[in-house]
Amino acid sequence: MTTEEILFFDRLSDIWDDNEVLSTSAKILEILSELNISKGMEILDLGTGTGVLLPFLSSMVGDEGKVTALDISAGMLKRAKKKHGNLFNVTFIKQDFEKDEVAGKYDLILLYCVFPHVHFPEETLKRLVLTNLKEKGRIVIAFPADENFINGIHREKKAASELLPSAPLLSLKLREWGFESSVIRYDEGHYSVEISGFKN
Numbered sequence: 001m002t003t004e005e006i007l008f009f010d011r012l013s014d015i016w017d018d019n020e021v022l023s024t025s026a027k028i029l030e031i032l033s034e035l036n037i038s039k040g041m042e043i044l045d046l047g048t049g050t051g052v053l054l055p056f057l058s059s060m061v062g063d064e065g066k067v068t069a070l071d072i073s074a075g076m077l078k079r080a081k082k083k084h085g086n087l088f089n090v091t092f093i094k095q096d097f098e099k100d101e102v103a104g105k106y107d108l109i110l111l112y113c114v115f116p117h118v119h120f121p122e123e124t125l126k127r128l129v130l131t132n133l134k135e136k137g138r139i140v141i142a143f144p145a146d147e148n149f150i151n152g153i154h155r156e157k158k159a160a161s162e163l164l165p166s167a168p169l170l171s172l173k174l175r176e177w178g179f180e181s182s183v184i185r186y187d188e189g190h191y192s193v194e195i196s197g198f199k200n
Helices: 003-011 025-033 054-061 074-083 121-132 147-157 167-176
Strands: 042-046 067-071 089-095 106-112 133-143 177-187 192-196
Touching: 025 054, 025 192, 042 054, 054 067, 054 074, 054 089, 067 074, 074 167, 106 121, 121 133, 121 192, 167 177, 167 192
Parallel strands: 042 067, 042 106, 067 089, 106 133
Antiparallel strands: 133 192, 177 192
């Protein structure tokens, strides 16, 4: 993420939730319910932002599980900690996951509303699969809307490195890069693509 992008998110961190209209509790639960999350799992929430997923993930993995919330924006992470710092099984980390290797192995790595801000997606995803996925672990790229809505926001705010393709096209690109990938769900209000490792 560029310095300009980081400053953009830092500047808006205190009012971000006030302007969020799509990531409602009902929509988040609907998206997460399709990801087979269970008690005891270890989850990495990359680009956690203000932590909209954290209370749900914390509850779903339970006492035996762990959630790591990572973001490069100090402002966003501060807001996430203020809202959810009391969650006993959540750890907050300030880090650029594109530049620095992330510690730990995870059952599920989530990029929720993050993928258009990834400047080196092929290299970053390959490193995450090799370094951070447990055996049978998965990476999920998800949004609470289709690419038309997401791209409209990013065009207006000039806040993304590139536009988001449709879920089938993204899954195809991921397979071209050598990943096992499939579309979990794709319609006007849902966009979920899974990576389950490298193709044999």
